[in-house]
Amino acid sequence: MSAIALITGAASGIGAAVARRLAAGGARCVLVDVDAGNLERVAKETGSAWLAGDVADPETSRLAVALAVDRYGRLDLVHLNAGISGSMGLDDFDPVRYQRLVEINVDGVVYGLTAAVPELRRDGGAIVVTSSLAGLVAYDGDPFYTMTKHAVIGLVRAFAGPLAADGVRIAAVCPGFTDTPLIGAAKETFSGAGFPLLTADAVAAAVESAFYSEDEPGAVLVVQPGRPPVPYRFAGVPGPAGGQRPPDVRR
Numbered sequence: 001m002s003a004i005a006l007i008t009g010a011a012s013g014i015g016a017a018v019a020r021r022l023a024a025g026g027a028r029c030v031l032v033d034v035d036a037g038n039l040e041r042v043a044k045e046t047g048s049a050w051l052a053g054d055v056a057d058p059e060t061s062r063l064a065v066a067l068a069v070d071r072y073g074r075l076d077l078v079h080l081n082a083g084i085s086g087s088m089g090l091d092d093f094d095p096v097r098y099q100r101l102v103e104i105n106v107d108g109v110v111y112g113l114t115a116a117v118p119e120l121r122r123d124g125g126a127i128v129v130t131s132s133l134a135g136l137v138a139y140d141g142d143p144f145y146t147m148t149k150h151a152v153i154g155l156v157r158a159f160a161g162p163l164a165a166d167g168v169r170i171a172a173v174c175p176g177f178t179d180t181p182l183i184g185a186a187k188e189t190f191s192g193a194g195f196p197l198l199t200a201d202a203v204a205a206a207v208e209s210a211f212y213s214e215d216e217p218g219a220v221l222v223v224q225p226g227r228p229p230v231p232y233r234f235a236g237v238p239g240p241a242g243g244q245r246p247p248d249v250r251r
């Protein structure tokens with residue numbers, strides 16, 4: 001039975017590479033992106049359904065899940081990948097651009113997760129979130145982007161246990177710099193410095209492996225050029241002496 005996949009940010013770069021890779025493996029895909037022109041092109045190339053929309057609007061994710069179910073009968077794999085760079089610091093801080101960064105890179109992942117989970121719980125499935133190496137290390141070249149990518153790592157890890165209990169795997173990929181339009185003109189600087197870039201397809205291969213991996217729930221895969229993806233090992237954070245787990249205080 002072929003997998004049914006939903007991919008956000010699928011008109012370009014890593015998302016388009018995931019669409020190509022999954023479709024080549026027999027998956028049926030629903031592609032989502034705000035860039036309707038390129039989205040339609042990738043959808044036609046991969047034989048996918050598509051929905052032009054903004055992931056910052058929760059309705060986009062709701063409609064995309066509904067499209068998967070209407071068209072293909074169910075949903076198995078979800079790649080929450082749409083994202084933008086921050087490209088600003090303290091001296092050129094702009095609250096409107098900041099809000100847009102957070103609503104795409106963080107809210108877009110939250111809305112994708114909340115829309116997809118009820119469907120994935122039916123027969124089990126997997127979610128992979130595209131974070132970044134900037135989700136694990138302090139990248140001072142783009143501090144607000146760094147903040148958003150750390151945020152989604154926390155989200156993935158906090159939901160990993162509860163979702164696993166419902167038969168839904170969630171993981172994150174943390175690519176280093178990747179040769180896509182997101183890095184823009186910096187590509188020349190990287191090549192001038194002899195700095196190796198990942199290809200979008202190398203990241204897509206890591207995303208595909210994360211969907212099916214037997215790693216522990218909430219695995220965070222670091223993807224770097226010339227190496228196989230490696231799960232990041234979070235160091236132990238000290239709890240209270242005695243080692244108690246905090247009680248659930250939500251109710």
Ligand SMILES: NC(=O)c1ccc[n+]([C@@H]2O[C@H](COP(=O)([O-])OP(=O)(O)OC[C@H]3O[C@@H](n4cnc5c(N)ncnc54)[C@H](O)[C@@H]3O)[C@@H](O)[C@H]2O)c1
Nearest residue numbers: 009011012013014033034054055082083132177178180182
């Ligand atoms: N390129 C890198 O160096 C790199 C490294 C680590 C992580 N990432 C992450 O990988 C993901 C994919 O980026 P990419 O490198 O393929 O860049 P990209 O610019 O090629 O692709 C991003 C896609 O997201 C879409 N998008 C942007 N805002 C959207 C919105 N509001 N709603 C729907 N779609 C939207 C864009 O139209 C684009 O098609 C991003 O989350 C990015 O942060 C990229």
